[in-house]
Amino acid sequence: MPRVKAAQAGRQGPGKRRLAENFAPGEVITDMAKKEWKLGAPVGQGGFGCIYLADMNSSKSVGSDAPCVVKVEPSDNGPLFTELKFYQRAAKPEQIQKWIRTHKLKYLGVPKYWGSGLHDKNGKSYRFMIMDRFGSDLQKIYEANARRFSRKTVLQLSLRILDILEYIHEHEYVHGDIKASNLLLSYKNPDQVYLVDYGLAYRYCPEGIHKEYKEDPKRCHDGTIEFTSIDAHKGVAPSRRGDLEILGYCMIQWLSGHLPWEDNLKDPNYVRDSKIRYRENIADLMDRCFPERNKPDEIAKYMETVKLLDYAEKPLYQNLRDILLQGLRAIGSKDDGKLDLSLVENGGLRTKSITKRKKGIEESTKSSVEDMDCSSTQTEEATKTRSKARKRVQK
Numbered sequence: 001m002p003r004v005k006a007a008q009a010g011r012q013g014p015g016k017r018r019l020a021e022n023f024a025p026g027e028v029i030t031d032m033a034k035k036e037w038k039l040g041a042p043v044g045q046g047g048f049g050c051i052y053l054a055d056m057n058s059s060k061s062v063g064s065d066a067p068c069v070v071k072v073e074p075s076d077n078g079p080l081f082t083e084l085k086f087y088q089r090a091a092k093p094e095q096i097q098k099w100i101r102t103h104k105l106k107y108l109g110v111p112k113y114w115g116s117g118l119h120d121k122n123g124k125s126y127r128f129m130i131m132d133r134f135g136s137d138l139q140k141i142y143e144a145n146a147r148r149f150s151r152k153t154v155l156q157l158s159l160r161i162l163d164i165l166e167y168i169h170e171h172e173y174v175h176g177d178i179k180a181s182n183l184l185l186s187y188k189n190p191d192q193v194y195l196v197d198y199g200l201a202y203r204y205c206p207e208g209i210h211k212e213y214k215e216d217p218k219r220c221h222d223g224t225i226e227f228t229s230i231d232a233h234k235g236v237a238p239s240r241r242g243d244l245e246i247l248g249y250c251m252i253q254w255l256s257g258h259l260p261w262e263d264n265l266k267d268p269n270y271v272r273d274s275k276i277r278y279r280e281n282i283a284d285l286m287d288r289c290f291p292e293r294n295k296p297d298e299i300a301k302y303m304e305t306v307k308l309l310d311y312a313e314k315p316l317y318q319n320l321r322d323i324l325l326q327g328l329r330a331i332g333s334k335d336d337g338k339l340d341l342s343l344v345e346n347g348g349l350r351t352k353s354i355t356k357r358k359k360g361i362e363e364s365t366k367s368s369v370e371d372m373d374c375s376s377t378q379t380e381e382a383t384k385t386r387s388k389a390r391k392r393v394q395k
Helices: 003-009 079-090 093-102 138-144 151-170 240-256 268-280 282-289 297-305 317-330 353-370 375-394
Strands: 029-030 036-043 052-057 069-076 114-122 123-130 133-139 183-186 193-195
Touching: 029 114, 036 069, 079 114, 079 123, 093 114, 133 138, 138 183, 151 193, 151 240, 151 317, 240 297, 268 282, 268 375, 282 297
Parallel strands: none
Antiparallel strands: 029 036, 036 052, 052 069, 069 123, 114 123, 133 183, 183 193
16 A cells, blocks of 8 residues: 555665755756756755756756646655655546546646656766746745734635545555645645645555455554544544545534644544544534634534535535525625635734735745655655654554
8 A cells, every 4th residue: 555655665775765956947857758857956855855947858947836836756766656656647637638628617726747757967866856836835925924824814725625535545555644835826826725745645445446445554654743633543444534534524624723633743542532522512612613603514514514414425525615605694704715814803803914924934935945845855754754653552
């Protein structure tokens, strides 16, 4: 299973992993389709490899406005290989464009796969993948915005994420780690958001056959502890309902600023038991997170709907979108595709001035340059978190 293999790769000692050496700007690589790409400046580096700006090969050097990036890692490492399988199966440009056209979407927040291959340098082999370039991640903006997003922004984000989840689910994959740091803004359009990091994506339904529900103590608490699903806490392989549950927790945190179990994330069993308790009483969860009168009823209704899904059941995505659209109407708004990431409207939160918040967001975006850290780095961090959690459970 991809997640297990990725985790095993991450548990190898640092000495067993080779880092990609630095490639000079102007280096030309050739993908499997014989298309040539030219590398620009490095924009990210992790424990497994590097990310460079990239463009199609020409006589010009790759500028700061390059439309693509290339991820490079030594070919005997694993995380990029796992992610590459997802992109090759589900993220070809023609696949995404066909989905956008048939579902009448303005865009789909799945990064496009433009090519991949192997590149030899100084007697060493490197695996690479070309993909879209992005801007800042939502976590940086969330932190700069006093850890709150407006209700309209949360609902708009969630509608676009539901579009993404429906697409990847229909292509036999679940993401399993939806969170603000894995959501990146388009490099050119700040109203578009993309879900990245498929290094731990799980093929839940290979060849149309859904994996069976099976609790595995060795896999307990997979994912990011505060957001991961109850199934994942029990060691069950990721599923569609798990992705939707994770999105529900993200919505609550983005809107309220916290989740009830965040005070004790070091105890994964406590987090699991808290989620189970609140799933049985979602009204209590809403009261805890939104003590003011103006509660987001649409989020409660969303959580109630997801709660009723069976493990292998196909969600009715449009029903979930309709629930969120009702929430927009309740606040006198509509799905206009705009992401206002600088204003906080929910509750009586006292925040910094709008000017300061906007400045913080701009600085965050500038400092990110690319903000698409190697997915292998995130895989490594997730693996360490899971290993620690498992050790605590075994004790």
